Amino acid sequence: MRILFVSLLVVLLALPMQLAAAIPFFDRLPGFTLLVQGDPQLQEKLTSELNELRKNSSALENYEDPADIAHYERGNLEKLLRAQGYYDATVYESVAGNQIFYSVTPGPQYHIKSLDIDMPAGLRAGFSGLPIHVGDPLIASKVLEGVEKITKYLNENACLLNVDVSYQATVIHQEASARLEYRVAPSPEVHVGQVRIEGVSSIEEDYLLDKVKIKSGDCFSRSKLDAAQLRLLRTNLIANVNTEVSEPYDGLVDVTFVIQERNHRTITLGVGYTSDEGTGISAAWEHRNVFHRGEKIEVESKLNEVKQTLEGKLTIPRFFHDKQRLTASIALEGEDVDSYRSESLTFSALVSRKISKHRTLSGGAELKFSEVDEKVEGAVEEEDPDENYTLLAFPLGFKLNTTDKPLDAHRGATSALEVKPYIDLRNTNTTFIKNTLQLTAYKTANDWRYKPTLALRLKAGAITGEPNLELPADERFYAGGGGSVRGYGYQELGPRLVEINDEGEETLSDAIGGRGLSEISFEGRFRFTDTWGGVIFLDGGNAYEDAAPKFSDLFWGTGFGVRYITSFAPIRMDIAFPLDRREGIDDRYQVYVSLGQAF
Template structure:
């Protein structure tokens, strides 16, 4: 079954468009052939681009007769040919037996006879040149690249009030040639005068001014203003930003950012269900501007049959540095699983700093008071039954994140490493270090039907410093469940003790957790419409008494699910089956309903 599932996943993910078109429901448009003598590359390019136009054209949906479709597509082919420099091309179409045939005679490809740039001489001196030259074919995309390069150069090197670049191509049919000229419209060079914020009522204006990073005396650049608007929107405090630029005076212009504040308070409610943890509810409240400078207060509670949490969190941005933030939290948690029950109170403070666009370092302190009751006989030393802990930890972390969306990533990757040294203040001889590493990767073939996404997750963990049963039960590693190995019960994978009943019969205890962890997940995600999608997945994992994580002796699960895609995050509904089912331990299947992708 494992081989069959992996084969199906790879086949669906790798299915190209031209094979998918053979499926009866795939496409209702008539097939076409395109013949062009003497230039197989141009023939292939036209065929590919016509197929792309078929996929994305809403106009074709209104045509029913093949002759009308052929007439419309002939016009598209003529435009495509002109875009490649073929201004004398002819296209003939014919229809027979619901099949369209296009015969193309491209004629000569026009080349650039002369090329000029109208630009102030002081700016022209530093311009490195165009991506298109005299003698090159007159290809529309290359002409546009030239316009974009001039615009980019002026935005980066000039202080022009307005950057307006246009071009004119004059075609000379008798010579199969063209004259190409780029023109930069005249505009004064100016610098920034005053910078103002208007429309802020509960946000301190100087906080927003620090965000825009536009200062009096700066060279005036529209791209800098666009970046400032984006930074204001990313504060999550602003719903809309408009930029007003004054008339020039004495070589200066004043800039005013007119903002519209968002509602800074949000209440959310959620429900979910998993067959191993039962039904659950969540509620959260947040204030994103508690002290008028972007400080965020969050209060969240989650309840299900296994775990109950209540957490309050305060986040202070720009903590002693623009790219640094402080997050303080207090959390109450109760957990009751087959092998143990626990109650804990945790205080923590964490400072995180962005060291680049995608990289973040973090470090902090955590104090956890917990009471743990192990239910498995033999898991606690009879001479030392006390399972109250006062754990002081110093978490250190590194995260790399290049994904496009946090709750429904379609491209990019993440890597997250946490090293967390612990000391038990009740018993200073108890020290250990908990290390975890998680890697994810996402790749989407957006040009294929159903836009398949291949998603991969790897997770490993190791605890060093103490023997397995000397560790608090709620700090050991467990595998199994909706966020781990689907198909197996919550924390049902890991080391077990041998128990002997009154009749001398041996049996395995519930999972007691371990010092090593290994998990791997592979998903194929598909989008059938804008709001509905599906997924097939394959998970493996286990926890080990030995702290060295390894990808052997894994338990495997597989399944499928549907996704209802909302503007915020997908709602997932999965059913998973244990492929290494253990009699009297594992159920035949598990069901998961929650918000967001599994990873």
């Protein structure tokens, strides 16, 4: 059965969209056949582009008669041909039943006969050249690439008050050629005079000026202004920002950023449900500008039948360095699962630093006071079921993140490594190191129907330094649950002890946790509309008494879900089934309702 589910997942993710288009349910538009005389490559390109236009055209919704659709799409084909340099092409359409036939005679492809750039000589000297040359086909996308390259060059190497690049293509039908000329509109070169911020009320002006990174005397650049606006918006303190540039004077212009501050306080409430943890509620409050320089305080509480947390967190950006931040927190947590009950109070401080656009290093200290009551007979000595710990840890981390969205990634990957050495201050002989590594990857086929995303998650953990039962129960690894292996109960996977029941029979205890952890998840995500989507998934995982993680003896679960897509994050509802169900331990299915993707 497990092989059947894996095969189904692979087939659904790899199903070509041409096959889906052949199924009437997937497409109400009439099918079409396109034939380009003498050019199969152009035929393939036009077919692909016409299919793309069909997916994104709202105008086609107004047509029902296939003849009207054919007439409309003939105009689209003529535009596509001109964009590829075919100015003498002819397109004929015919309709037979619910099928449209297009016949294209492309004619000659026009090439560039001459190419000129009207640019001041002083600026032209350093220009490296265009992506299009004399003799090349007159392809619209290549011509526009030339506009973009000239514009980028001028923004980075000139101080023009206005950068305005245009082009003119003069078609010569008798020669099947064209003269192409790029023109740079005249504009004075200026430098920056005064830089001002207007509209601030609670944010310190010098903090925002430092974010702008434009100073008096700098070479004026519109692209630098755009980048400055983006940096201001990314502070999460600004709702809107506009730029005003004064008239030139003595070769200078003054720049004023007119901003509108956001409301810096937010209250959020949430609710979720999982069949293994029950109904959960959450409430949070945050202030994003406590000390007027972007410092943030967050207070959050989460409650369900298994776990209760209350956490306060202070984040200070630019902590002794522009790319460094300090996060200090205090957390009170209670947890009551089948194998243990714990209460803890944790103080932590973590400094993180971006070493590149996608890479972050972190390090800090954590002090955790905890009381753990192990419920499993034999997990601790009978005369000492309650264990108190004062754990001092020094977490070190590295994170790589190239994803496009944190809560609903469509592309990119992440890798997160944490090494966390512990020492128990109550018993200094107890020392151990907890290591975790998690990898995720996302790939979306935007050209396919429903834009399917293949998501992959891989997690491994190892604890070294102490035997399994000498570790605090709430620090061991467990598998199972909505964020782990769906289909199994929360923390239901992992090592178990043999117990003797009242009848003298051997039974297995509840999961006691382990020193090793292995998890792997595959998920196929589909977007049916702008607001609705669906997923199919396969999860595997287990925890082990030995420290070395291994991807064998895994428990597998599979299922499907629905996504309601909001501007912030998708709301998910999943139903999962255990493929390795254990009689008397695992339920037949599990249900999960929460905010955000599973990973």
